[in-house]
Amino acid sequence: MIRMLCLAIAGLVLTLLAGCQPPAQLLVEKAVVQLSPVEGNPSVLYFTIRGGPQDTVLRSISSPSILRLEMHETVEENGMSMMRPISSVAVPTRGKVEFEPGGKHVMVWGVDQGARNRGTAEFFFSFSTGEKIAVTAAIRALQPAGQPAGGTNR
Numbered sequence: 299m300i301r302m303l304c305l306a307i308a309g310l311v312l313t314l315l316a317g318c319q320p321p322a323q324l325l326v327e328k329a330v331v332q333l334s335p336v337e338g339n340p341s342v343l344y345f346t347i348r349g350g351p352q353d354t355v356l357r358s359i360s361s362p363s364i365l366r367l368e369m370h371e372t373v374e375e376n377g378m379s380m381m382r383p384i385s386s387v388a389v390p391t392r393g394k395v396e397f398e399p400g401g402k403h404v405m406v407w408g409v410d411q412g413a414r415n416r417g418t419a420e421f422f423f424s425f426s427t428g429e430k431i432a433v434t435a436a437i438r439a440l441q442p443a444g445q446p447a448g449g450t451n452r
């Protein structure tokens with residue numbers, strides 16, 4: 299009887315696993331530090347967060363390779379685009395939150411030389427639900443002066 303029940307449960311689990319949606323897992327992907335071309339100016343960190351099986355909130359980001367960082371969002375005010383600091387970001391279940399040019403981003407001050415030489419920096423993302431996710435971000439320099447970023451505008 300118990301054995302039958304176990305087989306039934308195993309069958310049910312297999313059915314669920316074979317379902318169309320993979321199990322949601324909170325994760326951070328596509329992390330990139332875009333270095334400022336001007337020495338002393340802040341650089342920017344971009345990434346995408348994929349929501350897990352429950353709603354959560356990104357509370358903080360830290361890195362041993364970075365002196366200081368600050369989460370910002372870009373807002374329109376009187377037709378002008380400006381940015382302001384934000385202290386947290388909601389990440390809905392199975393949702394997608396993008397930190398990207400012209401939107402939310404993380405200002406980064408003081409990328410240490412070791413990270414610049416390696417071309418990567420480790421970041422730790424802390425969430426309200428207790429997850430702490432380690433992410434390796436690629437460090438990218440802007441194109442040399444004279445070459446417009448993102449191609450030509452016509």
Ligand SMILES: [Cu+2]
Pocket residue numbers: 370371381382403404405
């Ligand atoms: Cu900013």
